[in-house]
Amino acid sequence: MAADYDEVRSDVKESQERSLEALKSASAPDTRRVVTELDEADALDEGLTPGGEIVSEELIVQVVPQAADEFTCSSCFLVRHRSQLVRERNGQSYCTECEG
Template sequence: MAADYDEVKPDVAESRNASIEALKEANSPDARSVVLELDETDTVDGVELPGADLSGEELIIQVIPQAPDEFTCYSCFLVRHNSQIARTKDGHNYCIDCEA
């Protein structure tokens, strides 16, 4: 008698059906309830809304000057290490990423 090797074994088929039934019976949240919960938490104090008046806020940033072994790419304007200079044209340096 020829054996059908593509046929699913009975114990595998039973466990597959059991896991599908377990997923169907699980108490998963409804998609609408999740959206409602997210909408309710969006208005919590401390969240900045678009168009909010931020004129009283002060932003403190420490600016680090460009090092002697760095250059600013004339194409992407990012500060890079001198080892990433791909070419120099008209006194302007271009990085490897912009030349790729």
Template sequence: MATDYDAPRKNDDDVSEDSIEELKNRQPNHQSSVVDEDEAEAAEGFELPGADLSDEELQVRVLPAQSDEFTCSSCFLVRHRSQVAREENGLLYCADCEA
């Protein structure tokens, strides 16, 4: 936040002259901390780790292999052709698996 150093500043006398009504208006309204919310209803939206997702269906679009890509026979990652380190019995291995 920018500060205007040329603006006149309040001294202690000016601060004490602020009315109580003005100070009350500056404070946000105090609301009750009690919330009327059903705990069971609120918990329905939370996903817990390890939850049973067997009835869920995953939508994935699989792209066909591109001409400049290969799948490493060791780590099974799809790599660019420039990453081929060796070919053995028709299987391609990437440079990371060779190291």
């Protein structure tokens, strides 16, 4: 007797039908409930850092004004020393890296 190797085995076919029936009978999640759960999770994450630590203190940063021998590059917006000034046109300064 010749065997048809392309035919699906009976045990595989039965398991596929059972899993299909299980998927059909499973209920889809309620969209309102999912949105509510996501909103609650976002509310809990507001005070967390990327590492998961809760930060309740304010950061204090001292701002130092630009010195007389410094300039702000009009291309990269970094504060550079005057020795890195390459070009100055119409009141805009450019550094060696941006003009390089």
